[in-house]
Amino acid sequence: MASPLDVGTLNHFVPVSVFLFVFVVFYAILLKTKILGENKGLIALASFVVAILFLMTRSASDFIQITMPWFVVLLVVAMCLMIIFMFLGVKPDTIASAITQEGNVWIILIILFVLLGLALTKVMGPSIAAITQGDTSEAGFMGTVGAIMFHPKILGAMFILLVSAYAVKAVSKVA
Numbered sequence: 001m002a003s004p005l006d007v008g009t010l011n012h013f014v015p016v017s018v019f020l021f022v023f024v025v026f027y028a029i030l031l032k033t034k035i036l037g038e039n040k041g042l043i044a045l046a047s048f049v050v051a052i053l054f055l056m057t058r059s060a061s062d063f064i065q066i067t068m069p070w071f072v073v074l075l076v077v078a079m080c081l082m083i084i085f086m087f088l089g090v091k092p093d094t095i096a097s098a099i100t101q102e103g104n105v106w107i108i109l110i111i112l113f114v115l116l117g118l119a120l121t122k123v124m125g126p127s128i129a130a131i132t133q134g135d136t137s138e139a140g141f142m143g144t145v146g147a148i149m150f151h152p153k154i155l156g157a158m159f160i161l162l163v164s165a166y167a168v169k170a171v172s173k174v175a
Contacts, residue, residue: 015055018064023051057121066119074111 027047036042054060082095098104148154 007088014065015061017068018061019051019055021068022054022064023047026050035145062123063119067115070119116152 024047027043030036030043030046031040036046054064082092085095086092099108
């Protein structure tokens with residue numbers, strides 16, 4: 001029996017939404033950065049090709065399916081916060097300058113990177129686990145590389161290097 005609350009049929013529209021999301025995002029990025037020039041037809045063609053490639057690659061499509069709802073939720077929350085502040089009398093220029101301050105930009109980027117990292121581990125986690133947990137003598141080159149790159153000591157060293165690089169950047173900016 002069909003129910004008005006049954007959303008199972010919406011699964012048939014997931015490839016269309018993935019295609020549209022990738023197409024629109026890439027079109028906007030290429031249009032804003034002007035990497036391909038001002039030709040909108042060329043930009044649309046490049047965005048179309050990238051969107052088709054995302055549909056053809058299962059892991060890329062899964063990645064977009066996981067990140068798209070969170071991206072939309074973050075966008076809706078940000079828009080609602082801006083509308084609330086504007087109702088309270090804050091000027092749009094003040095909101096824009098507050099968002100573009102360096103500390104706030106870093107907070108936004110960290111939230112986005114955490115979401116991207118969670119999505120990547122959900123999509124690519126099983127294949128990475130298969131590389132790193134197998135016997136490296138039988139896994140070949142990729143198994144050996146995976147065992148080295150994902151060893152806790154190597155990951156810890158990379159984290160320490162990143163933190164120290166940021167600290168050096170912060171200290172050099174002050175001096």
